[in-house]
Amino acid sequence: MFDIDKWQEILATIKKNKMRTFLTGFSVAWGIFMLMILLGSGNGLSNGVASNFMNDAVNAMWIWTGETTIPYQGMKAGRSIQFHNEDQDLVRKVAGIGVSSGRYFMGNTRYSYGKESGEYTTITCQPELIQVENIILKEGRFINEIDIVEKRKVIVLGTDIKTALFKDTTAIGEYVNINKVPFKVVGISAEPGSTRNRNAYMPVSTAQMIFGGNNRLHNLAVTINATTLEESKAIEEQVRNVLARKHKFDPKDEGALGLFNKLEAYIQTMKIFQAIKIFIWIIGIGTLIAGIVGVSNIMLIVVKERTKEIGIRKAIGASPSSVIGLILLESIMITTIAGYIGLVLGTGLMELINYFMVQSAAAAAAAGAAVSDQGGNNTMFLNPTVDITIAIYSTLLLIVAGAIAGYIPAKRAASIRPIAALRDE
Amino acid sequence: MIRLNNIHKSYEMGNNSLHVLKGIDLHIEQGDFVSIMGSSGSGKSTLLNILGMLDNYDTGTYHLAGNLIANMSEKKSAQLRNEMVGFVFQSFNLISFKNAMENVALPLYYKGVPRKKRNQIAMEYLEKLGLKEWASHMPNEMSGGQKQRVAIARALISKPKIILADEPTGALDSATSYEVMNILKEINQEGITVIIVTHEHDIAAMTSQIIRLNDGLIHEIIRNGELKKFQKEYIHGLEPA
Numbered sequence: 001m002f003d004i005d006k007w008q009e010i011l012a013t014i015k016k017n018k019m020r021t022f023l024t025g026f027s028v029a030w031g032i033f034m035l036m037i038l039l040g041s042g043n044g045l046s047n048g049v050a051s052n053f054m055n056d057a058v059n060a061m062w063i064w065t066g067e068t069t070i071p072y073q074g075m076k077a078g079r080s081i082q083f084h085n086e087d088q089d090l091v092r093k094v095a096g097i098g099v100s101s102g103r104y105f106m107g108n109t110r111y112s113y114g115k116e117s118g119e120y121t122t123i124t125c126q127p128e129l130i131q132v133e134n135i136i137l138k139e140g141r142f143i144n145e146i147d148i149v150e151k152r153k154v155i156v157l158g159t160d161i162k163t164a165l166f167k168d169t170t171a172i173g174e175y176v177n178i179n180k181v182p183f184k185v186v187g188i189s190a191e192p193g194s195t196r197n198r199n200a201y202m203p204v205s206t207a208q209m210i211f212g213g214n215n216r217l218h219n220l221a222v223t224i225n226a227t228t229l230e231e232s233k234a235i236e237e238q239v240r241n242v243l244a245r246k247h248k249f250d251p252k253d254e255g256a257l258g259l260f261n262k263l264e265a266y267i268q269t270m271k272i273f274q275a276i277k278i279f280i281w282i283i284g285i286g287t288l289i290a291g292i293v294g295v296s297n298i299m300l301i302v303v304k305e306r307t308k309e310i311g312i313r314k315a316i317g318a319s320p321s322s323v324i325g326l327i328l329l330e331s332i333m334i335t336t337i338a339g340y341i342g343l344v345l346g347t348g349l350m351e352l353i354n355y356f357m358v359q360s361a362a363a364a365a366a367a368g369a370a371v372s373d374q375g376g377n378n379t380m381f382l383n384p385t386v387d388i389t390i391a392i393y394s395t396l397l398l399i400v401a402g403a404i405a406g407y408i409p410a411k412r413a414a415s416i417r418p419i420a421a422l423r424d425e
Numbered sequence: 426m427i428r429l430n431n432i433h434k435s436y437e438m439g440n441n442s443l444h445v446l447k448g449i450d451l452h453i454e455q456g457d458f459v460s461i462m463g464s465s466g467s468g469k470s471t472l473l474n475i476l477g478m479l480d481n482y483d484t485g486t487y488h489l490a491g492n493l494i495a496n497m498s499e500k501k502s503a504q505l506r507n508e509m510v511g512f513v514f515q516s517f518n519l520i521s522f523k524n525a526m527e528n529v530a531l532p533l534y535y536k537g538v539p540r541k542k543r544n545q546i547a548m549e550y551l552e553k554l555g556l557k558e559w560a561s562h563m564p565n566e567m568s569g570g571q572k573q574r575v576a577i578a579r580a581l582i583s584k585p586k587i588i589l590a591d592e593p594t595g596a597l598d599s600a601t602s603y604e605v606m607n608i609l610k611e612i613n614q615e616g617i618t619v620i621i622v623t624h625e626h627d628i629a630a631m632t633s634q635i636i637r638l639n640d641g642l643i644h645e646i647i648r649n650g651e652l653k654k655f656q657k658e659y660i661h662g663l664e665p666a
Contacts, residue, residue, distance in 0.1 A: 005540055008540060009534065012523070012527070013522065016522035017522060308518070309520055311518075312518045312520055313531070313535075314499075314503060314506075315477075315479060315506065315512050316506070316512065316535065316579065316583075317503050317506050317507020317508075317532055317535040317583065319499065319500040319503045319504070319535075320499045320500065320503070322535065414499075415499065417480055417481070418479045419480045422514070422518060
């Protein structure tokens with residue numbers, strides 16, 4: 001029931017008791033404010049690290065070969081293992097392997113266009129690499145299946161190479177010489193989360209043909225379909241076994257076959273973050289409890305202080321329920337408004353921090369691109385904001401706690417005989 | 426109007442119980458102006474609290490305007506207090522964060538009278554008691570006599586049948602005391618029953634009936650001829666009430 005007279009009575013009481021109102025409100029606002037900052041920082045940290053992982057597909061796996069370190073089936077250690085195209089077909093057949101791209105490493109490659117030239121890294125690949133490494137395409141297209149089949153002489157340039165060779169003119173459709181062989185530029189790419197884009201992508205079949213690779217491969221980049229650490233380990237194990245059987249080396253030989261499983265690292269890091277999140281929640285709940293205790297304390301004092309007033313009100317005809325209602329509504333009103341203020345200040349501060357971080361990150365990226373090519377844009381803190389439902393539930397919790405803490409003594413005060421309340425000095 | 430029959434009341438004080446009222450039989454008519462006297466601990470304040478439904482009694486019967494007052498719910502007794510009784514206390518018991526007008530208007534809030542209306546009525550009562558200029562003052566800005574007049578206005582605003590005053594002059598000097606007593610007398614002349622508790626003989630002498638309590642029992646009731654003698658004895662050079 002909305003009774004405007006009742007609210008006027010409450011507003012008048014609040015206006016005349018500013019200190020009491022402030023103290024009640026402050027403990028609630030502070031609790032919510034601290035909670036917002038804690039949870040926001042935790043989220044920021046976890047978002048930041050998660051975004052670093054997103055530079056490549058989280059389920060990416062890289063496989064490369066080396067020399068055997070364990071003697072196997074009568075063969076000595078120190079034998080070098082070499083991938084060929086058929087190895088990719090083998091790996092592709094392993095259950096749980098998603099897309100894959102074989103890569104053939106080329107030595108130094110010199111790019112030239114007109115009078116401009118420079119040495120850059122050439123990554124030979126298949127179309128699937130774009131999915132494994134989350135490559136961003138700025139213009140044109142990436143390597144496609146027809147390029148592979150027809151062994152076309154096409155190239156996708158990183159933005160830095162494009163800028164160095166072509167300046168502001170259009171690069172797509174032009175021919176660059178790579179080790180004196182002309183290649184047609186079909187796309188411009190960028191790498192996620194990096195300030196250097198000095199890689200060029202070439203069809204692996206073309207590279208094998210022109211630069212003497214035959215059917216050799218150095219490296220396989222694949223994605224795996226796994227959600228747990230166990231699944232991902234199982235896939236790893238199978239890949240090892242299949243390739244070990246083919247190339248006759250011990251499946252446990254880490255030297256013969258190198259393997260980096262991004263998902264494994266991702267899952268492990270996320271486990272750490274789970275722990276950090278739990279830790280932050282424990283502190284957050286502690287903060288909330290401190291807030292609840294604060295509100296409860298103040299409500300107890302408020303009711304004690306108002307015992308005589310309750311007696312007076314009852315003597316002149318107030319029913320117990322109207323007295324309790326008055327105290328409770330006042331408490332709920334103060335805690336709601338204070339909670340909201342804490343919420344706005346807390347989220348506001350986190351948004352402000354976020355804003356400045358985005359600004360400084362952008363500035364650092366610009367400076368990094370202009371001055372040096374060292375290092376990526378590895379932020380550890382990103383989007384430090386809090387889920388609004390959590391914020392609202394915490395505020396509601398404090399409001400309810402304040403109401404309960406006020407209700408118990410208010411009920412007692414309202415049920416004692418007015419004469420006893422009046423004697424209370 | 427008020428009919429008490431063999432009222433007993435005791436208080437639990439830790440392990441031992443204190444028997445305060447030991448069988449009070451009392452009859453007060455509509456329009457009476459009664460004072461209750463007695464030494465400390467004779468039970469006079471307890472009696473007044475029972476009359477005002479601020480406290481309950483152990484045994485006996487209490488009829489107020491024909492209604493038996495016993496084991497009523499808090500809500501019902503609050504409602505009855507609001508309709509029937511106005512209280513005046515020794516320590517005024519004004520709400521400290523409300524100004525004079527708001528204090529006077531408060532009983533009407535619990536009667537559901539709209540704010541504007543009740544403030545207007547409160548102003549009328551303040552004017553009647555000569556406090557119109559003090560309407561917006563807080564209790565701590567007023568003298569004891571003014572505070573007691575505000576309290577009387579608050580007691581009157583709900584148009585009660587009975588005014589119960591517990592040592593209404595206890596915190597006031599004698600000039601202000603007589604002022605307050607004159608106001609109560611005027612109220613009584615309008616037909617409202619006024620019952621005051623006092624230990625001052627001159628104050629009691631201004632009423633039309635004196636009930637002396639002694640050790641939880643009614644010792645004597647002084648009225649008519651005896652009252653004249655009592656008044657002559659205690660009102661020195663003042664106009665008899």
